[in-house]
Amino acid sequence: MIEVLYFAWLRERIGTNRERVTTQAATVADLVAELEARSDGHALAFADKTSLRVALDQELADFAAPLAGVREVAFFPPMTGG
Amino acid sequence: MRLSVQEAAFDLGQEANRFANDIKGAGAIVTFTGVVRDNGGQLTAMEIEHYPGMTEKAISGIMEEAVARWDLADALVIHRYGVLAAGEPIMMVATAAPHRGDAFAAAEFLMDYLKSRAPFWKKEISAAGADWVAAKESDEAALTRW
Numbered sequence: 728m729i730e731v732l733y734f735a736w737l738r739e740r741i742g743t744n745r746e747r748v749t750t751q752a753a754t755v756a757d758l759v760a761e762l763e764a765r766s767d768g769h770a771l772a773f774a775d776k777t778s779l780r781v782a783l784d785q786e787l788a789d790f791a792a793p794l795a796g797v798r799e800v801a802f803f804p805p806m807t808g809g
Numbered sequence: 810m811r812l813s814v815q816e817a818a819f820d821l822g823q824e825a826n827r828f829a830n831d832i833k834g835a836g837a838i839v840t841f842t843g844v845v846r847d848n849g850g851q852l853t854a855m856e857i858e859h860y861p862g863m864t865e866k867a868i869s870g871i872m873e874e875a876v877a878r879w880d881l882a883d884a885l886v887i888h889r890y891g892v893l894a895a896g897e898p899i900m901m902v903a904t905a906a907p908h909r910g911d912a913f914a915a916a917e918f919l920m921d922y923l924k925s926r927a928p929f930w931k932k933e934i935s936a937a938g939a940d941w942v943a944a945k946e947s948d949e950a951a952l953t954r955w
Contacts, residue, residue: 732860734928734930735941782863782928785860785866785867786866801860801863801928803928803930804941804944806929806930807930807942807944809899809900809924809927809929
């Protein structure tokens, strides 16, 4: 069981800020492929992967990163702090 | 070092004074404050979303790196989230060092990393609607100089 979090326009497109996902996905990219199939909103949110960032247990990671042992995955657009 | 991620407004003068009063032996203090632009009077409000937990971790990591790279006596980061009006301070950075070179460089480093490595997202609300602020390529490029 993985907790998946969404922020900013991903959250708006998907319509929720978090969901629990049961998955055997080995990598972030595999998980994204599963999430995209969940709804039209998910598909729209993940349509342009170049504008997405991912954090695994609150550390930035890339889409090839393995999910073994990860409890929290967050997807969001490039950050605009400061 | 002090970090505060908060919804409440802060008083720039008070924070700068408190920071300066707590410093012993530094010859230079630099402060930077980011303020909500009014976009020519069009902006109704700015909403700032963040990732509680990761925000604090990411900024603490950036601050620790600044302390390791420059000769700093102290550093402060305050960053707000929630709904802000035009003209309100969004965030501030303060650095104190024996000499100004380290204080300026560390403040710029902190700002560059806060822009694109701290998990905040800004949304501008105007009469015409609401738009997420897009990250600038120049912000990402700014990290390469460090």
